Amino acid sequence: MDEMDIPTSAASPGGPRAKAAARPGDRIFLGLSRGSGILLLVIMAAIAVFLTVRAAHALAQDHGNFLTTFEWNANTDPPVFGIAVLAFGTVVSSLLAMLLAVPVALGIALFISHYAPRKLAAPLSYVIDLLAAVPSIVYGLWGALFLVPHLGGLYAWLDEYLGWTGILAYHNGAPRSLFTIGILLAIMILPIVTSVSREVFRQVPKMHEEAALALGATRWEVVRMAVLPFGRSGVISASMLGLGRALGETMAVATVLSPSFLISTSLLDPGGGTFAQNIASSFKESGDTGKDALIASGLVLFVLTLLVNGAARMIIARRKEYTA
Amino acid sequence: MSDLTLGRRAPAGAVPPSTTLRRPRLPRWAPAALAGLSAAVACGIGLGAGLSSRFQWGLIAAALFVALTYGLTARVEGLRQAKDRLATSLVWTCFLVAVVPLVSLVQETIARGVKVLDGGFLSHSMAGVLTIQPGGGVYHAIIGTLEQVGLATAIAAPVGLLTAVYLVEYGRGRLAKAVTFFVDVMTGVPSIVAGLFVLSFWIIMLDFGYSGFAGAMALAILMMPVVVRSTEEMLKLVPNELREASLALGVPKWRTILKVVLPTAIGGIATGVMLAVARVAGETAPIVLLVFGSQVINNNPFDGAQSSLPYYIYEQWAAGNDASYDRAWAAALVLIAFVMILNLVARGIARWKAPKGGRG
Numbered sequence: 001m002d003e004m005d006i007p008t009s010a011a012s013p014g015g016p017r018a019k020a021a022a023r024p025g026d027r028i029f030l031g032l033s034r035g036s037g038i039l040l041l042v043i044m045a046a047i048a049v050f051l052t053v054r055a056a057h058a059l060a061q062d063h064g065n066f067l068t069t070f071e072w073n074a075n076t077d078p079p080v081f082g083i084a085v086l087a088f089g090t091v092v093s094s095l096l097a098m099l100l101a102v103p104v105a106l107g108i109a110l111f112i113s114h115y116a117p118r119k120l121a122a123p124l125s126y127v128i129d130l131l132a133a134v135p136s137i138v139y140g141l142w143g144a145l146f147l148v149p150h151l152g153g154l155y156a157w158l159d160e161y162l163g164w165t166g167i168l169a170y171h172n173g174a175p176r177s178l179f180t181i182g183i184l185l186a187i188m189i190l191p192i193v194t195s196v197s198r199e200v201f202r203q204v205p206k207m208h209e210e211a212a213l214a215l216g217a218t219r220w221e222v223v224r225m226a227v228l229p230f231g232r233s234g235v236i237s238a239s240m241l242g243l244g245r246a247l248g249e250t251m252a253v254a255t256v257l258s259p260s261f262l263i264s265t266s267l268l269d270p271g272g273g274t275f276a277q278n279i280a281s282s283f284k285e286s287g288d289t290g291k292d293a294l295i296a297s298g299l300v301l302f303v304l305t306l307l308v309n310g311a312a313r314m315i316i317a318r319r320k321e322y323t324a
Numbered sequence: 325m326s327d328l329t330l331g332r333r334a335p336a337g338a339v340p341p342s343t344t345l346r347r348p349r350l351p352r353w354a355p356a357a358l359a360g361l362s363a364a365v366a367c368g369i370g371l372g373a374g375l376s377s378r379f380q381w382g383l384i385a386a387a388l389f390v391a392l393t394y395g396l397t398a399r400v401e402g403l404r405q406a407k408d409r410l411a412t413s414l415v416w417t418c419f420l421v422a423v424v425p426l427v428s429l430v431q432e433t434i435a436r437g438v439k440v441l442d443g444g445f446l447s448h449s450m451a452g453v454l455t456i457q458p459g460g461g462v463y464h465a466i467i468g469t470l471e472q473v474g475l476a477t478a479i480a481a482p483v484g485l486l487t488a489v490y491l492v493e494y495g496r497g498r499l500a501k502a503v504t505f506f507v508d509v510m511t512g513v514p515s516i517v518a519g520l521f522v523l524s525f526w527i528i529m530l531d532f533g534y535s536g537f538a539g540a541m542a543l544a545i546l547m548m549p550v551v552v553r554s555t556e557e558m559l560k561l562v563p564n565e566l567r568e569a570s571l572a573l574g575v576p577k578w579r580t581i582l583k584v585v586l587p588t589a590i591g592g593i594a595t596g597v598m599l600a601v602a603r604v605a606g607e608t609a610p611i612v613l614l615v616f617g618s619q620v621i622n623n624n625p626f627d628g629a630q631s632s633l634p635y636y637i638y639e640q641w642a643a644g645n646d647a648s649y650d651r652a653w654a655a656a657l658v659l660i661a662f663v664m665i666l667n668l669v670a671r672g673i674a675r676w677k678a679p680k681g682g683r684g
Contacts, residue, residue: 013545029578033490036483040552043545044506047513047521054524107418115415124419129428133667135606137634138656141428141641145649154379187425194422218408241512245558248514250609252633255641276516280612291528298520302513309512313505 005237047302055296061289066296070262072278074293075286080295083300085261089178090301093253094246096267097180097189102239104186105193109217111120112194113201114223125198132191140255143184144176151175151183155268170268176258179267181274184252196241200234201227233315240312244305268303275301330433348400354391355413362388383423386417423450430660437657440650446658450631455643462655464621468536469662471625472615473507473605475540476547481597483544484551491552492559493581510549518545519610527614534616536625539632542610547600554596558589591673598670602663608634633659 059066061079069082108128112121152175159170208226228235253274259281260271276278280292286294366385393413397580398406419477487507491500522542526532562585570580586593611617616629617639631639633655640652 023576023578026576029581030490030494033486033494034499037490037495037499039483039485040503040510040548041506043548044510046525047517048523048547050521050529051517054528060638104418104422105392107415108422111415111419115412116419130504130664130667131601133606133663134429135608135634135659137606137608137637137661138433138660139429141637141652141656142432145653146428146432147425150379157380187429218404219619220408220411221404223411241517244512248512248516250514250516251638255638276514276609279516279520280609283613288528291523295520295524298517302517305512305514305517306509309509313508 001210017188039133051295051299051302054292055299058289058292058296064295070263071201072282072293074290079289079293083275083297084299085263086273086275086278088263089181089257090247090265090274090276090304092272093178093181093274094183094243096179097185097246098239098243100182100186101189101193101242102235105190105238105242106197106235108190108194108195109201110223110227114219114227118125125195128191128194128198133196136188136249137251137255139184140252142221143252143256144182147184148175148180151180155179158268166265167267169266171266173270174258175268176256176270177266177268178257178272181257182254184256184266185249188249188252189245192245193238193242197231200231200238204230233318235278237312237315240308240315244308244312247305247308248301249274250280253277254280275304347402347405349405350400355409355416358392358396362386362392382421386421389413390417393561416530431615433653433656433660436650436653439654441657442575443574443652445651445654449621451621453619455640455648458644458647458650460651461631462636462651462658464618465631465633466657466658467621467623468615468618468625468630468632468635469605471658472536472540472543472611472624472630473547473601474534475537475625476543476604477597477601479540479544479602480547484548484597484600485555485593487552488547488555488559489581493577493585507549507552510545511553513545514609514615515542515546515607516609518542519613521545522610533627534614534629535627535630536615536622536630538614539611539630540625542614543604543607546604546607546610550600550603551597554599555589555593558592558596559585561592562588591676594668598666598673602666602670605663605666606659608632608636608638611635612638633662 047241058074062069062081063078064071064080064082066082068084069083072085073079074081101249112125112128116124155170155175157183158168162168163170204227208230209222210220212222212226254277257273257277258270259273261273262271264271275297283292283294363385365380365388369384369507370381372379392412394406394410397409401409412548444459444467445461445603447463448459451462451464487503491503494500497504519539519542522538522545526538526541527534532538566584566588567580569583571577575583611632612635615632617635617636618631621632622628637652637655637659640648640655
C-alpha cells in the first residue's frame with residue numbers, strides 16, 4: 001500500500017483493517033496518533049521559522065558583516081557582531097574531536113566485538129552505554145578542574161618538538177584552548193561512536209569471517225578483509241553522529257574554554273569560541289538585540305547540525321536498503 | 325607472503341612435521357610482559373627526564389608497547405603475525421586510552437564530591453549563603469530538576485508514545501516517512517537550539533517570564549525523539565500473531581493497541597522513557613536560557629526563576645572558589661547518582677519485562 005492508510009477509505013477487501021476502521025473509537029485514536037506525528041513535524045518547522053524570524057531581526061541591525069566580523073558586541077549601539085570566530089572554533093574543535101575519537105572508538109568497538117575475552121566484552125559494552133549518560137556539565141567540571149591543570153606539561157612538550165608548525169605552538173597560560181576542547185569533546189563522543197560502530201561490527205556475517213579464517217588469515221586480516229569493508233558506511237555515519245554531537249555541545253565548552261574573539265593560528269593557546277559556548281556564556285549580559293544576535297548564531301548552528309545529522313542518517317538508510 | 329606456514333612443505337619423513345609446519349611463536353605471556361616492561365621503562369624515562377605530566381608517561385608507554393610488540397614479533401614470528409599483533413596491541417591500547425579518562429572522571433567526582441555531601445547539603449538551599457562561604461546545599465536545585473523533568477516527561481511521553489504507535493500501527497505513506505526522517509533529525513538538535521527556540525517563541529514573542537515550565541518545554545523537545553525511537557523498536561517486537569488474534573475476535577483496532585500491543589511492550593516502553601529522562605536530567609543549556617537560576621526554593625514551576633542540578637553545578641563552578649568547587653563536585657555526584665540509578669532501573673525493567681518473542 002503506497003497510499004496513506006485512511007480509515008474511511010476501503011482497504012483491501014476482507015482485511016481486518018477496513019472493518020475495524022469504521023468505528024468512532026478507531027477514528028479518534030488514529031486522529032490522536034497521527035496528530036502527534038504531525039505535531040513533531042510542526043515543532044521542527046517552528047524551530048526553523050522562529051529562529052529565522054529572530055535572526056532576520058538581528059541581521060537587520062548588525063553594523064558589521066555577519067559572516068566575517070571578528071567581534072561580538074551585540075549590546076553596544078550600534079551593534080557589531082559576526083560569526084567568523086565562532087564558526088572557526090566550532091568546526092575546528094569538532095573536527096579535532098572526531099579525528100581523536102574515531103580511531104579510538106573503532107579500536108574499542110573492535111575490542112568489544114572481536115578481541116576482548118567474552119567475559120570482559122559484555123560488561124564493557126554496558127559500561128560504555130552508561131558513560132553516554134554522564135551529563136555534559138559533569139564532563140565540563142572535570143575538564144576545567146582536572147584535565148586543564150594536567151595538560152600544561154603535555155602542551156609544553158608538544159610545543160618543544162612540534163611548535164615550529166605554528167599550529168601546535170604554545171605560549172604559557174592555562175591551556176583553556178580549542179585543542180583542550182577537542183580532547184574533551186573526543187572523550188564525550190567516544191561512547192556514541194563506539195556503540196554505533198560496535199552494532200555494525202556485530203552484524204558482519206559470520207560466514208565471511210569464517211571463510212577468511214579458513215583461508216588461513218590472521219585475526220587482523222579477518223578484520224581488514226571482512227569486518228572493516230562491511231562496516232565502513234556504518235562507521236562513517238557513526239563518526240558523523242559524533243560530529244553532530246560535538247558541534248552542538250555547550251556546557252563542557254563553556255566551562256573549559258577561555259573565550260576571546262580572535263582566531264589564533266595555534267590551537268594550543270587559549271582563545272576562540274564556539275556557537276553554543278558563546279550563546280551560553282553571553283546570554284545573561286544580553287539585551288534584546290543581543291539575544292536576537294545569539295539566536296542568529298544559533299540558527300547557523302542548527303543548520304550545520306541538521307546537515308551533518310541528515311547526511312549521517314542518509315548513509316545509514318542507504319545501507320539498510322542495501323543489506324536488507 | 326613467502327613465510328606462509330603451509331607454503332614451505334618439507335619432504336615428508338625427512339624432518340618431523342611439527343618443526344617444519346610451525347614457526348616459532350612467542351609465549352602466551354609475552355604481551356603482558358611487554359606491557360609491563362614498557363610501562364616500567366616509560367616511568368623510568370618520565371622520572372629521569374622530569375616530565376611533569378602523567379599524560380606523557382602514558383603516551384610513551386603506549387608507543388613503546390606497540391613498537392616493542394611489533395619488533396619482537398616480526399623477528400620471531402614473521403611479518404604477517406607481526407601485523408596481527410600490531411593490530412591487537414593497538415586495539416588494547418585504544419581500550420586503555422579510553423578507559424583512563426572515564427575512570428578518572430568517575431573517581432574525581434566521587435573523591436571530591438563526598439567532601440561536603442551530607443544530609444544538610446541535600447536538605448538546604450543556597451538562600452543567604454555567600455558563594456565564598458562553605459555550607460548551603462542543593463535542595464532548591466533538586467526540586468527544580470524534579471519538577472522540570474517531570475513536566476517535560478508529562479509533555480513528551482504521550483506525544484512520543486502516540487507518534488510511535490502511529491508509525492508502527494498505522495503509518496505507511498509519505499507522512500510516516502517524513503515523520504521517521506524528522507524524528508531522526510530531531511535527535512540531533514543541540515540542546516541549546518531547543519532552548520533558543522523556546523526563548524524566541526515563549527519568552528520573546530508571547531512575553532512570558534523565565535520559569536521552570538519554559539525549561540520543561542525545551543527538555544520535552546529533546547525527549548520526544550528518544551521516546552519515539554525506543555517505543556517504535558519495542559512495538560515492532562510485539563509478535564503480529566497477537567494483533568491478528570485480537571482483531572480476529574472482533575476487537576476494534578484501537579482497543580487491540582491499548583489492551584494487547586501496548587501492555588505487551590510496556591516494559592520496553594518504560595525503559596525508553598526512563599532513558600530519555602536520564603538524558604534530559606543532565607541538560608544545562610536550556611536551563612541557562614529559560615529558567616535563569618535561583619538561590620532560593622521556588623516550588624512553583626510555572627512562575628519565576630528556578631534552579632536545577634546541572635545549572636547549580638555550572639553556577640558553583642562559575643563562582644570560582646574552593647567552597648563553591650566543593651559544592652559543584654557534590655552536586656555533580658548527586659546528579660550522576662540520579663542519572664545512573666535511572667539508567668540501572670530502566671535496564672532492569674527492560675530485562676525483567678522483555679517481550680517474549682512469538683514462536684513462529
